[in-house]
Amino acid sequence: MEEVSPLLYFAPVAAIIALLYAFYRSTVVKKSDMGSDRMKEIARAIQEGAMAFIGREYKSLSVFAVVVAILLVIGYTGSQRLIFISFLVGAICSGLAGYFGMRIATHANVRTTNAAKKDLNSALSIAFSGGTVMGMCVVGLGLLGLSLLFLIYMGIFGSDMETVEGTVLPILSGFSLGASSIALFARVGGGIYTKAADVGADLVGKVESGIPEDDPRNPAVIADNVGDNVGDVAGMGADLFESYVGAIIGAMVLAAAAGSMEMTILPLVLAGMGIIMSIIGTLFVRTREGGNPQNALNIGSFTAAILTAVASFFLIRHIVSEPVEVAGADVTGNGIFLATIAGLIAGTLIGLLTEYFTSEARKPARNIADASQTGAATNIIAGLANGMNSTAGPLVVIALAIMISHHYAGLYGIAMAALGMLATIGIQLSVDAYGPVADNAGGIAEMAALDPKVRERTDKLDAVGNTTAAIGKGFAIGSAALTALALFSAFKTVAKIDVLDVSEPKVMAGLFIGGMIPFVFSAFSMRAVGEASFGMIEEVRRQFKNIPGLLEGKEGVKADYARCVDISTAAALKRMIAPGVMAVLIPVIAGFYDLEFLAGLLCGVTVVGVLLAIFMANAGGSWDNAKKYIESGEYGGKGSEAHKASVVGDTVGDPFKDTSGPSLNILIKLMSVVSLIVAPIVIAL
């Protein structure tokens, strides 16, 4: 394979470096002290709950994976059958990333609490190390799996452009299918788990019985902390794993269709470079006592982003050193660089808009707080209106990103714009996963009744990262939209659809039906949270009633935490099935009916999915922060009528922002990937 640039080998090497770095960070976590016996006991309960959930979840998913693998073997013929290998490797890599990440996160929480006894920087260091393990496992396993499979398949089938386009990449795209499938179940399952526990704990504990958050008397308190791990660590990790993989594969397929080997390997090499820059970025995350951890996280993220932007300029120009003709127009290294940067800027803008529409310090959330004075109904109306209104900016930004990146580098440019957002996902995700670790640490401090100073420090850790997290969300949504479009374009190429005329009735019908799917999907997941939390509420009420002395906090009386953990686990596992299966089956059925209908359907799913995702995420975020604003003493503060109204909004917002909204990001990509996989089967019929 002489014509393949040796730079390609840089991708697996960078991936291995990421995994080694994750291992190093995990030893940092593990060697630190866990604190008192009470703390150990609490931490063990959280860890056991989390690992038990993920164990049972993976058991269900392996049945699903085996069934899909068999269907792939049946559906494809000849060497294309190897797609089942890619699928399984993708699913396993995604699963492993979630497993390692969450395992270390549940080690890190209690150690963060213990370190917070000493000082802020020690605590930050442990919590961020916990998050970094997740971040590095995701990018490491994602890129390692992809690049090794790519090298192996090229070794087997040959590395000439025709083989890569016709054989290697179609097989490789199974990796994305595996990642997407796991992601959807993990996101939906984790989202249901965490919000059922959260809503249940809040409604009975805080609202009905008036005990504080994270109070050990609340039987759902362990389930709530487990939920942070299975939802916000494992679920989100799987989500970004598939974004990352999807963006890389989408770009590779489009590059191969354009017949350029340089452009085909570029996404892998660029991703590897992003990993190295992310690792450098993590080294900048440190603070001092009295300092602001927010700055530390920002410096780390922005360092990585700027380094990546600069390095990608040279890297892209080096790899694509001569113009490549694509669809009659010349694509240059400079053009690809501009498309990539357009994605990076678009992601940042969406993030800043997200921050504006949700932040406690801004007008939108404050207006919601204001509307809470006239009760829950006006609070809800204000939040819904804010969420709807907040779609405008991001959609315009996405539309511009599509047009600009396409202008500079064609369809490939759109995929590279997505990758531009995701190149530094290593540190982005580290920051994201740091959040639930710090949150858990605070919960443990509360439950173990430690010195209030400890809780103060963990609260400080927990309170920050909002801006960074908001930008992370912007990247997740923006990259999902662009990745879905890249995968859609790849699907169109494979399905041999030259022109998709939307005024054709079947395409229009597909558009309508596709648009409806995100609504129905969200209804499913919201209802799942509603019903699961209903079960949780009943159980918490039952324990308060039937366990004498529990509510009064009598010495030696303990809540039955395990039962609440079981309720969340069972509900999440049961209810993740239907939406997940629906997402996989619909494109298959639609594809067998008519590929143009399916193409219309994908457009509908993507447009409406992106809109609903932004609407739900921002409505939820702004309700949350409106409540926090009131709790800071405005409009009568905690316990006032306005506060009660704001709690209603926050509770509605929970499944919005943490279950249904984020699941939609995956839905749109998963349905595109399934279509990409199913198209050759339909055409071969």
Place this chain on the structure above:
Amino acid sequence: MEEVSPLLYFAPVAAIIALLYAFYRSTVVKKSDMGSDRMKEIARAIQEGAMAFIGREYKSLSVFAVVVAILLVIGYTGSQRLIFISFLVGAICSGLAGYFGMRIATHANVRTTNAAKKDLNSALSIAFSGGTVMGMCVVGLGLLGLSLLFLIYMGIFGSDMETVEGTVLPILSGFSLGASSIALFARVGGGIYTKAADVGADLVGKVESGIPEDDPRNPAVIADNVGDNVGDVAGMGADLFESYVGAIIGAMVLAAAAGSMEMTILPLVLAGMGIIMSIIGTLFVRTREGGNPQNALNIGSFTAAILTAVASFFLIRHIVSEPVEVAGADVTGNGIFLATIAGLIAGTLIGLLTEYFTSEARKPARNIADASQTGAATNIIAGLANGMNSTAGPLVVIALAIMISHHYAGLYGIAMAALGMLATIGIQLSVDAYGPVADNAGGIAEMAALDPKVRERTDKLDAVGNTTAAIGKGFAIGSAALTALALFSAFKTVAKIDVLDVSEPKVMAGLFIGGMIPFVFSAFSMRAVGEASFGMIEEVRRQFKNIPGLLEGKEGVKADYARCVDISTAAALKRMIAPGVMAVLIPVIAGFYDLEFLAGLLCGVTVVGVLLAIFMANAGGSWDNAKKYIESGEYGGKGSEAHKASVVGDTVGDPFKDTSGPSLNILIKLMSVVSLIVAPIVIAL
């Protein structure tokens, strides 16, 4: 004009018959007795408030209309300039229909109350007569204006097919623009008015102060009753006026593009026939004491629908007696008939689905009632999930209707399917407008402290018509979707876009931006209701505090109703401007940028607009009925915690189902019509 079938003259004749019938029904209302002085006084207050609002509304709208008319004269050249005449006539006809309909409705309310002292059938007769005036004015003025202008323009320019296609119909389409513009402002303005008053009256009166609905002590009670008239009578009338006109014109433009004069005049003749059948249907609406008014309304509606279906079979086959070649395929009379019937069936199905997802007697609303036990948050989540879920059926039905009607009669078939739903709008709207009259009648009975038996009878009148109204809503949404598509196809023809490739970046960008518009538009109107009701709440609280003896109901102490009426009026007029102007300006700006971008944008607006409209209407309807179900004694009945939670849902649902949701139906059509008008100007540049 020898080649034009004399059947065409049937259209204006039928329209005049409708207007004469409306006049006859209005004398039936006016000659009956108004009852006591107290009743007269209340009725006068409602009427004055309503007429004052509509007067001020029309004053603002005439400024808008004159500006648009001038722009049309500037934008077009030559004889096409006459479009401004069509525009003004359309606006005036729509305005007159709203004016007459609402005027008689506000005469009918108190007379219904008075007749209810006697017996149920007398009351039904007056209330339904009131509604019939609205229904007949809408179809009469709509069809009269359209058909006369069509005849006049043909008289001026000639009636050969080329002239009709190239000159007459482009000018005539201004009528639809006029109707749509008025409709949007009337719907949004009326919707804001009615819900600001309703929410204000409920939150302070019922929830805070614990006084019953329609209690004369509540200062917002007159405004609330005025709101029923300006929102549910005038607003809805303008809405259906434009649907009706849009469907007819859309079909005519597509028929002319196909070069068939028979198919061009068919929509007008079919509409005329529908009017006659609607009038026959209204004659069947009568009941006896102890009878169920629901049956009376159903018999009337279904008689009209069946007669229309049967008659249209013969009429269509007679007019289109020979196959017409359209785009390479033969369109036959039978094919057109099947497309029309497909629309009729689709509308009915959507209506039945609407009924299922909102009815008090069905599982969805009962599940929401069940979820109310755990508080307002779970009530809201359940309602939102139900609304989202309810989009599935209607969207599948719409998709099937598109494919089937297109299969039988091409793009023209889609427009005829829309017209199939709207042919009997004369009686549909009579039933719809009957609702607020009966509602007002109950309010007057309460305020005038009449015998409870009277209120019982008016309640009986008010409680029915749900199924018929649900079906009416189904027709409104379904026909809006199909009409928008027909107008979109007409726009595509005029804009000379042969193939609209959705994978073109600018079309895709248009799709994303278009999809965002209904969200932002809904946010606008919801926020307007929220803020306007906020003002109302403050005022009601102020009066209760500052007017001694008011809340206690002391003899001779009166609330300052006029001030609340003013608040609603001012808020509605102020806040209808922005969304209305936005809806008109966006397609103009987008069109001048790029017509394909605009085409993508229209697709996005239509798909997302239909989805959001169904979501909001059904979520709102089910919250409403969940509350009613609890009030019937379930889950602790009135005053229970579950009831309080359900009131929150109902209040959120108010702007959903009565302001934002219905406005979206108009938005999608208005933007298509504006595009249709703007395309020739852009092309001429």
